[in-house]
Amino acid sequence: MxxxxxxxxxxxxxxxxxxxxxxxxxxxxxxxxxxxxxxxxxxxxxxxxxxxHMGEIEIVGPAAISYSDYLVTNSVATMKNGEIVYSPMCNEKGGVVDDVLVYRISNNKTLFVVNASNKDKDYDWIHKNSKDFEVQVKDVSDNxxxxxxxxxxxxxxxxxxxxxxxxxxxxxxxxxxxxxxxxxxxxxxxxxxxxxxxxxxxxxxxxxxxxxxxxxxxxxxxxxxxxxxxxxxxxxACYMLYGNELNDQNTPLEAGLKWTVKFDKNFIGKDVLAKQNEEGTEYRLKGIEITGKAIARHGYEIVDGDNVIGWVSSGLFSPTLGKSLALAYLKKDYWKLGTQVGVSVRGKVVPATVVKTPFYRGSVKSKG
Structure with a gap:
């Protein structure tokens, strides 16, 4: 069974x-x-x-907005009812518990849409941190x-x-x-x-x-x-996949999601991210184009000669663009567009170039 x-x-x-x-x-x-x-x-x-299969977690109560704002790096407090925000939800060390969509239903209700693989973990995290807020946290995924x-x-x-x-x-x-x-x-x-x-x-x-x-x-x-x-x-489109681009170790700043982090408010993990924002990060997520048709899979090493300088988070041969592309965490000296790097593919080093992201922009509406 x-x-x-x-x-x-x-x-x-x-x-x-x-x-x-x-x-x-x-x-x-x-x-x-x-x-x-x-x-x-x-x-x-x-x-x-x-x-x-996606999870839905409801936060209801007089402090629903302020608590939701505290849970995520992006701003819920500045949203109007009927708006949605994409945001990382961080732990105390600045790592990502999950990346979520927050729906502002009303002044006392939000709906967090979370990744299926993280639903139970997210619910426990949201519930655990709610003690000081006048809210009820409900897993409403079955609804x-x-x-x-x-x-x-x-x-x-x-x-x-x-x-x-x-x-x-x-x-x-x-x-x-x-x-x-x-x-x-x-x-x-x-x-x-x-x-x-x-x-x-x-x-x-x-x-x-x-x-x-x-x-x-x-x-x-x-x-x-x-x-x-x-x-x-x-x-x-270079959208994040939890477990590949995002995890509980790497921060939103390393993942290139600085635009989702609002330092003018309080949130879990703020101190770590503020320090990182001031001092810079050792690694950052970048796009690379692989020469030829070799596929750079999740976890493959990025190298410069004998030095390991990063790792692939996601890679495939793009059906739309007809190129072998990857998202990869690279050390600081390798972030500039046009930088040449190598990808270790099944024991062979394949040349690659740092390129602009997102790889593709389609019919998606812009927020502006």
Whole structure:
């Protein structure tokens, strides 16, 4: 008997012949078609993702905003209701407990959307640190199914069945209303580099909504997309993957996320990050382009002659750009664009060059 968890859409994935794998303790579809074809579909049209495995943690009470602000490095206090912020949530040493989306629901309620693999750890962390704040912390993950609809034509298709005015939802904002007659929270967010939405519903409502989107989107090319393409898409856009780019050792400043750290407020880990901000970091996450078609995998060493100068956090052959690319933590002397480095690939050193990130900018709306 499997101990793996299943989302409300699990049977749909079987029906659509998805290749099921174990992902963070969940039975999830890796792919339905080829990963490359699914990737290209999202870049050019739109694709449908089951992200119901993500965790949702609610903070409710008079101090919900101030406590949420204390938990994360970015600012919740300056947000308006209906806005969302992306942020690392740090430990006392400045390492990243998780990277989260914080939805400001009201003046006394926020919703943290957290990575599936970290959900229990995050809940314990948020609960443990809440003692001095007048709040209640609730794991409400079982109350939600989540569908992501991503791609340049996502708004055009979703607007056919949405009673929520999608054109009135700016990037990193959300609205509550009905989609296909189903009560939903709709946010203009995603993990692909393309425009799109993430739709939160009650679990029982997930299957009818999923089927409806495939029905109305099918004639325009819409298909279900698995975790494989989700990773290649996020990589090209240089979105962080916890366990690769982020962990409880490396800090947001090392990960190139200084823009998410607001030093004009108090938060867990601030002292360490403030010192690091003043003195600089030894390593920083950078983009590199590998000569030829060798793939730089997670954990491969970056070298300069006999010296190890860093390590790869994520790497693949980019379907959109036709290049072998990687995100890597590099020592300070190697950060400049155009710097030549080597990647140790199965015992052979392959030349690579430090390049600008993000590797790809798509139809995703900007915040400005």
């Amino acid at each position: 499997s101990d793996l968890k299943r989302t409300p859409l699990y049977k749909e994935h079987l029906r659509l012949k998805g290749k099921i794998v174990d992902f963070a303790g969940w039975e999830m579809p890796l792919q339905f078609d080829s990963i490359i074809e699914e990737h290209n579909l999202v870049r050019t049209k739109a694709g449908l993702f089951d992200v119901s 939600y199914a989540q569908i992501a609809f991503q791609g340049p034509i996502a708004e055009e298709i979703l607007s056919e069945i949405s009673q929520v005015r999608l054109d009135q939802i700016p990037f990193y904002h959300f609205a509550e209303g009905r989609v296909n007659g189903i009560k939903a929270l709709v946010s203009r967010t995603g993990y692909t580099g393309e425009d799109g939405f993430e739709i939160y519903t009650e679990p029982d409502a997930a299957v009818p909504l999923w089927r409806k989107l495939l029905e109305i989107g099918g004639p325009k090319g819409v298909k279900p997309i698995g975790l494989g393409a989700r990773d290649t898409l996020r990589f090209e």
